[in-house]
Amino acid sequence: MVSVPASRPANRLIAGEEKRLQRALARTGLWLRDHQRAIRAIQWVIIGAYAGLLIIPLMTPMPDRLSHIWSNAVLFAQFMFWGIWWPFVLVSIVLMGRTWCGVFCPEGALAEAASRHGYGRATPRWIKWKGWPFVAFACTTIYGQMVSVYQYPKPVIIVLGGSTLAAMAVGFLYGREKRVWCRYLCPVSGVFAVLAKLAPVYYRVDRETWNDWERKPGTPMPHVNCAPLVPIKTMRGASACHMCGRCAGFKDAIQLSGRSPSYEVVEVAGDAPKPWESLLIIFGMMGIAAGAFQWASSPIYVDVKQWLAEWLVEHGGIAMIQPQLPWWVLTNYPDLNDMMTPLDGGLMIAYILAVACITSIAVGGLVAIANWALGGWKAARFHHLVQCLIPMAGCGVFLGLSATTVTLLKAEDVPLAFVSDLRILLLLGAVVWSAWLLWSVARRYTSSMARRLVATAMGALATGVAAFNWVLLFWIW
Structure with a gap:
């Protein structure tokens, strides 16, 4: 009789769990693809909340020693923007990739909406300069300290509101249903891009399946609108991807998948300095x-x-x-x-x-x-x-x-x-x-x-x- 090592059933169990997880992730990606209208509705709700957090504190007295987060709009907005929103958006990027960008971000949604009805011009070369994410992050960080953006509502209008207006203006001028601002100019896009490399999920592209795919007779050629202008066919990581789900299932070659959090840094990041x-x-x-x-x-x-x-x-x-x-x-x-x-x-x-x-x-x-x-x-x-x-x-x-x-x-x-x-x-x-x-x-x-x-x-x-x-x-x- 040949004895079977005790670890084999455990290994098979782990492998089975991994397969179930991968299937669940793939279904999640397809669900996102099929519910883009619901996602846009969620985005407009967030846009409304975002506008309220920007504007209402301007009409509210500054807090005194007896004020509380729940009783003063200025404190509430501070807590929502700087106490909850930004720190935990960073956490979400590490956990889920740039899902915030593709599903929830009000600025990105407004930029794309403006682009949908704008001039649709070609993106100029100066916008595509690769140094903008660093320059924008550095300048925004320093300027925020100069005007005490974490403490007062008027600087928030300049820093966040100004960024949103700029995103809409760029969207209105350049691209058609695209997020040119998010791709090249957003002050936090660089930070999000590097943190997304640690995410345990990404949209995996099977190049072989893509190349072998053939359109069935009588069916239209599939099309996907990648708003952040990612070259989907050659995409190997989560850095630039906004995780919106629009490309899930495209040519049967793209699916939301799990991976090691070390994968992109170790295996992909060294390919292009x-x-x-x-x-x-x-x-x-x-x-x-x-x-x-x-x-x-x-x-x-x-x-x-x-x-x-x-x-x-x-x-x-x-x-x-x-x-x-x-x-x-x-x-x-x-x-x-x-x-x-x-x-x-x-x-x-x-x-x-x-x-x-x-x-x-x-x-x-x-x-x-x-x-x-x-x-x-x-x-x-x-x-x-x-x-x-x-x-x-x-x-x-x-x-x-x-x-x-x-x-x-x-x-x-x-x-x-x-x-x-x-x-x-x-x-x-x-x-x-x-x-x-x-x-x-x-x-x-x-x-x-x-x-x-x-x-x-x-x-x-x-x-x-x-x-x-x-x-x-x-x-x-």
């Missing part, structure tokens, strides 16, 4: 974002400002320490005793950029050493290794945004004793995840265990540098 994504990950998400959330709590900022203020007084620079710029340039609300002087604003920008530069030099230098350890300098390999830092970059941005969530909930006396431990777990998890990605990517470039260990160690140190920015903010300052 993306320097602008590297800049966004290191300088933008790890640097600018950290500096933007950190500066107000930094004793370094306070000490330098005090020294500069004394120097300006001694040298006739009084104007630099007087709040004289309008609220849409620098925070200026004298009735609320919240004003920024040109010195405050200039030093704040300098601080954010300094943090970004120092972080970039340290992180980039350590990744460069990791690159050398794998067999000499190769630019393409460097950019691939940077992709392994996405978990830490995303974790940092989430922690920064969720700090607003914590602040607002603490003001309502919600018990949050667990938050500090949760932050530690998230940072440690991001370090471990990034290290695993580094180890896996290094295997693609060398069979030497020693080289892989050195490269992984250097990359892990790079994530530690990024984590230290958040340690300073939450536990030291």
Whole structure:
């Protein structure tokens, strides 16, 4: 009698569960494809809520010490936008890809609606410049700090409302039923694109089935409108895909599928180097974002400002320490005793950029050493290794945004004793995840265990540098 290892039934059970999960995902993709009208209805409901959160706080008194989230529209909008909406949209991207973009985003829906009735012009080359996602993210982040977008409703109209109007204008001018703004210009499209690489679901394209597909006699040629302008046939990941489901089942070759969260970073991201994504990950998400959330709590900022203020007084620079710029340039609300002087604003920008530069030099230098350890300098390999830092970059941005969530909930006396431990777990998890990605990517470039260990160690140190920015903010300052 031949004995069967006990693990085989378990393996068959696991394989069966995986098949059932894949079938369920495929059905979900087809359901999305077949219910586009319902999705558009949901989008218009969200657009209405979005407009209300933008406009109603403008007509509401600012909160006082007795105000609550449920009793003051300004606090409620703050909590919805910055406490719930943005931090947990980032979480949804990691869990479900860019489903937010394709199914729920009000800005994208309005851009596509405008495009449906617009001029339909060809997209000019300057819009297609690959650096826009980084530039837009950096400028929006810094400007948001200048005008205190997290605290006041009028800056929200400029930052979010202005972005929405720009999206509609671009949609009206360019493309036909397309999302040109979302594809090239949206300030958060770059962040969403890199985080979506970690998602455990994506629309898998079977190239062989696509090529073998034949139209049945008497049936029309199938057509799919990919609003974010993704080249569907060659799509291998979730980075650019908006997960709207429109292409599900196209030529029997596309279906919503599960995958390893490491798959795209390890197997796909190295095929085409993306320097602008590297800049966004290191300088933008790890640097600018950290500096933007950190500066107000930094004793370094306070000490330098005090020294500069004394120097300006001694040298006739009084104007630099007087709040004289309008609220849409620098925070200026004298009735609320919240004003920024040109010195405050200039030093704040300098601080954010300094943090970004120092972080970039340290992180980039350590990744460069990791690159050398794998067999000499190769630019393409460097950019691939940077992709392994996405978990830490995303974790940092989430922690920064969720700090607003914590602040607002603490003001309502919600018990949050667990938050500090949760932050530690998230940072440690991001370090471990990034290290695993580094180890896996290094295997693609060398069979030497020693080289892989050195490269992984250097990359892990790079994530530690990024984590230290958040340690300073939450536990030291």
